[in-house]
Amino acid sequence: MEAFKLMRELKTNFEQESIYLPREKGLNLLETTLENDKQISAKCRDAKVEDLWSLTSFFGYSTQTFVQAVNLLDRFLAMMKIQPKHLSCIAISCLHIAAKLVEEECNISSSHDLIRISQCKFTISDLNRMEKIISEKLNFQCKAVTAFTFLHLYHEITLLHTSERKPHLSLDKLEVQLKACLCRIVFSKAKPSVLALALLAQEIEAIQSVDMLEISQCIQRHLKIADGELLYWRELVAKCMTDYSSPECSKPDNKKLVWILSRRTAQNLHSSYYSVPELPTIPEGGWDESASEDSCEDMSCGEDSLSSDTEVPCSPPSFHQRTSVPHSQDDSTHLGAACHF
Amino acid sequence: MSSAATTPPSVDKVDGFSRKSVRKAKQKRSQSSSQFRSQGKPIELTPLPLLKDVPGGEQPELFLQKLQQCCTLFDFMDTLSDLKMKEYKRSTLNELVDYVTVSRGYLTEQTYPEVVKMVSYNIFRTLPPSESNEFDPEEDEPTLEASWPHLQLVYEFFIRFLESQEFQPSIAKKYIDQKFVLQLLELFDSEDPRERDYLKTVLHRIYGKFLGLRAFIRKQINNIFLRFVYETEHFNGVAELLEILGSIINGFALPLKAEHKQFLVKVLIPLHMVRSLSLFHAQLAYCIVQFLEKDPVLTEPVIRGLLKFWPKTCSQKEVMFLGELEEILDVIEPTQFVKVQELLFKQISRCVSSPHFQVAERALYYWNNEYIMSLIEENSSVILPIMFSSLYRISKEHWNPAIVALVYNVLKAFMEMNSVLFDELTATYKSDRQREKKKEEEREELWKMLEDLELKRGLRNDGIIPT
Numbered sequence: 001m002e003a004f005k006l007m008r009e010l011k012t013n014f015e016q017e018s019i020y021l022p023r024e025k026g027l028n029l030l031e032t033t034l035e036n037d038k039q040i041s042a043k044c045r046d047a048k049v050e051d052l053w054s055l056t057s058f059f060g061y062s063t064q065t066f067v068q069a070v071n072l073l074d075r076f077l078a079m080m081k082i083q084p085k086h087l088s089c090i091a092i093s094c095l096h097i098a099a100k101l102v103e104e105e106c107n108i109s110s111s112h113d114l115i116r117i118s119q120c121k122f123t124i125s126d127l128n129r130m131e132k133i134i135s136e137k138l139n140f141q142c143k144a145v146t147a148f149t150f151l152h153l154y155h156e157i158t159l160l161h162t163s164e165r166k167p168h169l170s171l172d173k174l175e176v177q178l179k180a181c182l183c184r185i186v187f188s189k190a191k192p193s194v195l196a197l198a199l200l201a202q203e204i205e206a207i208q209s210v211d212m213l214e215i216s217q218c219i220q221r222h223l224k225i226a227d228g229e230l231l232y233w234r235e236l237v238a239k240c241m242t243d244y245s246s247p248e249c250s251k252p253d254n255k256k257l258v259w260i261l262s263r264r265t266a267q268n269l270h271s272s273y274y275s276v277p278e279l280p281t282i283p284e285g286g287w288d289e290s291a292s293e294d295s296c297e298d299m300s301c302g303e304d305s306l307s308s309d310t311e312v313p314c315s316p317p318s319f320h321q322r323t324s325v326p327h328s329q330d331d332s333t334h335l336g337a338a339c340h341f
Numbered sequence: 342m343s344s345a346a347t348t349p350p351s352v353d354k355v356d357g358f359s360r361k362s363v364r365k366a367k368q369k370r371s372q373s374s375s376q377f378r379s380q381g382k383p384i385e386l387t388p389l390p391l392l393k394d395v396p397g398g399e400q401p402e403l404f405l406q407k408l409q410q411c412c413t414l415f416d417f418m419d420t421l422s423d424l425k426m427k428e429y430k431r432s433t434l435n436e437l438v439d440y441v442t443v444s445r446g447y448l449t450e451q452t453y454p455e456v457v458k459m460v461s462y463n464i465f466r467t468l469p470p471s472e473s474n475e476f477d478p479e480e481d482e483p484t485l486e487a488s489w490p491h492l493q494l495v496y497e498f499f500i501r502f503l504e505s506q507e508f509q510p511s512i513a514k515k516y517i518d519q520k521f522v523l524q525l526l527e528l529f530d531s532e533d534p535r536e537r538d539y540l541k542t543v544l545h546r547i548y549g550k551f552l553g554l555r556a557f558i559r560k561q562i563n564n565i566f567l568r569f570v571y572e573t574e575h576f577n578g579v580a581e582l583l584e585i586l587g588s589i590i591n592g593f594a595l596p597l598k599a600e601h602k603q604f605l606v607k608v609l610i611p612l613h614m615v616r617s618l619s620l621f622h623a624q625l626a627y628c629i630v631q632f633l634e635k636d637p638v639l640t641e642p643v644i645r646g647l648l649k650f651w652p653k654t655c656s657q658k659e660v661m662f663l664g665e666l667e668e669i670l671d672v673i674e675p676t677q678f679v680k681v682q683e684l685l686f687k688q689i690s691r692c693v694s695s696p697h698f699q700v701a702e703r704a705l706y707y708w709n710n711e712y713i714m715s716l717i718e719e720n721s722s723v724i725l726p727i728m729f730s731s732l733y734r735i736s737k738e739h740w741n742p743a744i745v746a747l748v749y750n751v752l753k754a755f756m757e758m759n760s761v762l763f764d765e766l767t768a769t770y771k772s773d774r775q776r777e778k779k780k781e782e783e784r785e786e787l788w789k790m791l792e793d794l795e796l797k798r799g800l801r802n803d804g805i806i807p808t
Contacts, residue, residue, distance in 0.1 A: 054753045057767060058736060116742065117749050176764045245761050257750045259709045260743060265702050268660065279541070279584055282549045283592040 006157050007222065013145045013153070014223055017192050020071060020144035026078025027189050040084050042185045045077060048091045049183050055092075055118055059109050061099055063175040067148040067182065068098035074188045075144075076134050086130075088120045093130040101143050119258050147178055150196035154219060158200070162211045169212060174199055180244045181237060190233050194225055198233040202241065384426050386410050389433075392440050401447055404440065407433050408455045411495075412462045417487035427491070434494035441501045448507040456502055457516040463495040465524045468531055483577075486533040496539035503546040510550045517547060519557050526561050529578025541581040545588065559604070562586065566608050574615055583624035590631040597636045605632050605639060610646035618658055626665040633672055640677040644669065648688055656697040663692060663703045670713050678716050686727045693748075694731040698741040705747040708754055721759040728755070729766045 035041040049070055056066040072094040076082075082090065092114055099108045111124045135142060155171050177199055181187045187195060197220060204212045220230060261269075389410065395403055411434060415427050440447070471484070486492060502508065525547075528540055548558055562582055569576040593601060609632075612618075612625055633640055647666065652658035666685075670678075692704035707713050717724050732755075736748045756763050 054749075054756050057756065057763075058749055058752060060737070117746055119746075172768050180760075257753065259706065259750060260746065261706060262699065262702060262743065265660075265699055265706070268664065268703075269706075279545050279588040281588050281591040282545070284589070284594045 003157070003160055006153060006160070010150075010153050010157070010219070010223070013149055014193055017145045017150075019141065020075070020146065021191065022071075022074040022078035022188055024078075024189055027074065027185060030077060030185060037084060040077065040082055040087055044084060044087060045073075045185050046183055048087055049073070051118065052091055052095055053179055053183065055095060055114070058117065059099075059113075060107065061095075061103060063179060064148050065095070065098045065102045066179060067146045068102060068142075068144060069095040070182045070188075071144045071146050072097060072134060072138065072142065074185075075138055079137065088118070089122045089126055089130050090134065092118055092120060093127055093134055096127065097131055097134065097142055145192060147182075147190075147192040147196040147199075148175070150193045151175070151178060151199065154196055154200045154216070157219065158204075158212050158215050161215050162209070169203065169207065169209075174203055177203070177237075177241060177244075181240050184240060186236060187233075187240075193223055194229055194233055195237075197223075197225060198230060198237045201230070201234055202237050384413060384415065384423050386413060386426055386429060388429060392436060400444075401449060401452070404437075404447055405451065405455055407437060408452075408459045411437070411459050414462065415488070415491065417490075431490055431494065434491060434498060438494060438498045438501060441498060441505060445507065448505065448509075450512060453513050454516050456499075457513075457521070460495055460499045461521070461524075463492065464528060468528070471532060483532040483534060486531065486536055489533070489535065492536065493539070496536070496543065500539070500542055500546065503543070503550065508550070510552075514551055514553060517551065517554075519554065522547065522554055522558055523561060526558075526565065529565075529581060530576055532577055537578050537581045540578070541584060544582075545585050548585065548589065559589075559600075563604065563608055566612060570608075570611050570615055574617070579612075580621035580624050583621055583628055587624060587627050587631060590628055590635070593635055595635065597632075597639075601632075602636075602639065605629075606642055606646065610643065610650065613647065613650045613662070616655075618661060622661050622665070626668055629665065630668050630672060633669060637674045637677055640669070640673055641680050644681045644685060648684055651688060656695075656700050659692065659695070659697075659700045660703050663700070663707075667707060667710065667713070670707075670716070671710070673716075675716060675719065679720065682716075682720055682723060683727065686724050690728050690731045693728070694735050694739075696740070698744055701735070701739070701741070701744045702747065705744070705751055708751045714754070718758050721755070722762060725755055725759060725762055726766060729763075730770060733767075733770055 030040060030045060031042045033039045033041045035043055052069055052073075053066060055061075056063075056069075069091075073091055076090060076094070096111065096114060111127050115122065115124065115127065151174055152171070155169065155174065158169055178196075181195070181199070190198075197216065200219075201213075201216050204216055389403065389406060392400055392403055392407075411430060413426075413430065415423055415430065417427075469484075522544075525540065525544060529537060531537055531540070544558070548555055562585075565576060565582065566579070569579060590601075609625065609628055612621075618625075629643060633643060644666075647662060647669075651662060689704050689707065692700050695701050695704075708717075728751075732748055732752055736745055736752065739745055739748070
């Protein structure tokens with residue numbers, strides 16, 4: 001009785017989820033703080049979570065690692081007063097703890113790599129200390145029940161009750177949407193079960209499956225989630241998704257990333273072709289100069305192969321030429337007139 | 342300068358290989374010269390009064406006499422001969438240089454042929470062959486011209502003469518003609534960089550002033566380059582000629598003539614093929630970029646040409662190409678960029694995954710260029726899929742940690758540019774990899790099954806291995 005097992009698992013997780021919720025007061029404080037040197041603001045936290053997402057992608061960690069890391073981060077930030085200069089260390093520590101919880105041993109990147117790639121300024125011992133502190137403060141309840149857990153359960157349940165020929169409910173897509181939501185602190189205030197359900201409902205609406213809609217409503221009733229609450233979070237999710245998929249890309253802030261080059265390459269960059277040429281420009285043309293009649297005779301002998309145009313002048317130079325350089329009056333003596341550099 | 346034969350040092354082998362410098366010292370011959378003179382008879386020149394000591398009216402005549410005297414050539418191979426006369430010629434030449442710079446009214450019709458004659462006598466000569474076939478322009482010291490004390494002054498004099506306010510090309514062109522120019526161009530093969538530098542200035546001035554010679558000069562330079570690229574791969578003056586061409590290209594009138602476009606495609610681009618590219622790459626890149634600034638429509642053929650000749654085995658050249666490409670991209674128009682972006686980024690994607698870390702590093706550094714980034718941003722939906730798989734793969738597999746760190750910067754930039762596409766590509770990449778893994782595992786299984794089958798068959802036949 002697969003369905004029964006799933007429902008029971010759902011209930012168990014539902015009962016536990018409040019343990020792992022970050023303190024609402026703490027989150028509110030973050031949201032209302034303005035950006036300054038002494039305190040972390042919501043914007044800081046959001047930017048840091050985005051960095052964690054990049055690192056997760058880069059190291060090939062799973063979505064679950066990311067979600068766990070964000071959960072640890074939020075819980076920690078909600079209970080402690082943190083100085084902004086420590087935020088990097090805390091975030092990377094959370095990621096490392098999460099990776100150790102979720103990933104296979106062989107896939108976990110070393111602390112050294114974490115620090116090097118994220119271009120952070122602290123040391124490995126700092127990282128280790130911070131990990132200990134975080135684990136202690138969270139009473140070693142590190143592996144949390146998160147929206148990720150619920151998302152998977154909901155997805156399994158939905159698939160169980162629908163036939164395969166129906167429109168496909170993509171778990172990958174849901175995971176990505178979850179990641180996008182977690183980059184905004186407001187969603188950390190939601191109960192994971194509700195957030196996951198909001199995401200599910202949103203996606204089901206998008207693919208327009210009546211069957212799945214029924215199932216999601218079923219789940220909602222089973223967990224006794226209020227309509228109002230669900231609606232509230234669905235609206236926020238919808239708005240987040242619109243922003244996320246908008247074609248306007250946020251311009252990458254290259255200034256934050258450091259480009260460290262080897263000495264040889266750096267040297268080669270500087271010896272570029274801008275070794276300023278000393279020779280002044282020689283403007284082309286002058287066929288309409290007074291000297292051109294004489295040049296006519298000289299031109300006739302050398303001009304066979306390469307000049308394929310019919311420009312060999314023996315006709316009166318009456319055509320108009322556009323020059324890109326100010327045409328010097330007397331080509332023959334004043335050479336330096338058009339020197340640019 | 343002749344060098345006496347050196348006694349070979351006692352240890353001339355290190356690690357079993359003879360040192361190159363030692364080999365060279367043993368083989369060093371004296372510089373030869375094609376200007377043979379009869380030995381023995383010392384040269385006698387009657388010293389003439391200084392020009393400044395003579396009344397104005399007599400100066401032109403004296404000037405001509407001094408020019409005549411300077412047609413006498415001295416043997417610099419023999420360091421001890423005719424020292425007094427060599428000094429006399431040197432000071433005369435010096436005097437002539439000053440005279441030409443400041444004087445007025447000395448340039449009569451008679452002076453032109455004498456000047457050209459004196460210059461021709463001094464500079465036109467068959468250049469000696471280079472020391473050895475192994476002369477590597479990038480590494481070895483060039484052989485300097487022995488008669489430089491005189492030669493330099495002759496060049497200096499000629500340049501001042503050409504630049505003089507009274508200089509009239511209409512008269513001069515009777516004497517500075519195609520034959521003169523041809524001989525001048527041959528001198529560009531001189532090993533002495535100082536001489537080439539002067540020649541560069543001389544030719545530049547001649548090109549500027551003699552409109553009638555321009556087409557001829559361009560054609561001859563083409564021939565030199567084509568011979569260089571396709572026949573000999575030896576010519577010492579490529580960089581200097583390219584510098585002159587740079588100033589010519591800069592002055593091209595718009596619209597560009599077909600002749601010039603042909604030159605770009607048939608001569609300048611093939612120049613990239615040559616082994617000794619590093620000696621003149623800066624000047625070549627400058628010419629290319631100037632062309633593109635004149636006529637942006639040429640961008641596509643240029644980039645296609647570069648990609649066609651992209652070095653496959655020489656990493657040093659690859660780094661140069663990447664530098665040049667960045668300079669081209671710095672000035673590219675967005676519409677042109679769109680035409681070439683797919684081809685371009687396929688090559689960049691290959692460079693980025695190169696095991697040679699300098700190549701990879703140089704390619705990755707493109708993402709630090711603001712203008713290139715803006716172009717990539719606008720076209721991220723096309724470029725990202727091309728770059729993605731190699732970037733992702735090397736983030737896991739490259740041996741060099743510095744490269745991996747740079748890749749992170751690039752990937753992060755892409756993530757921020759177009760998150761939705763990035764996620765799609767990540768998902769596709771992962772599922773592709775999983776599929777590959779599955780196939781590999783299936784293949785392994787198949788082989789194992791076959792092995793087992795063979796063993797079973799073998800056992801059934803009482804250990805006789807079936808054929």
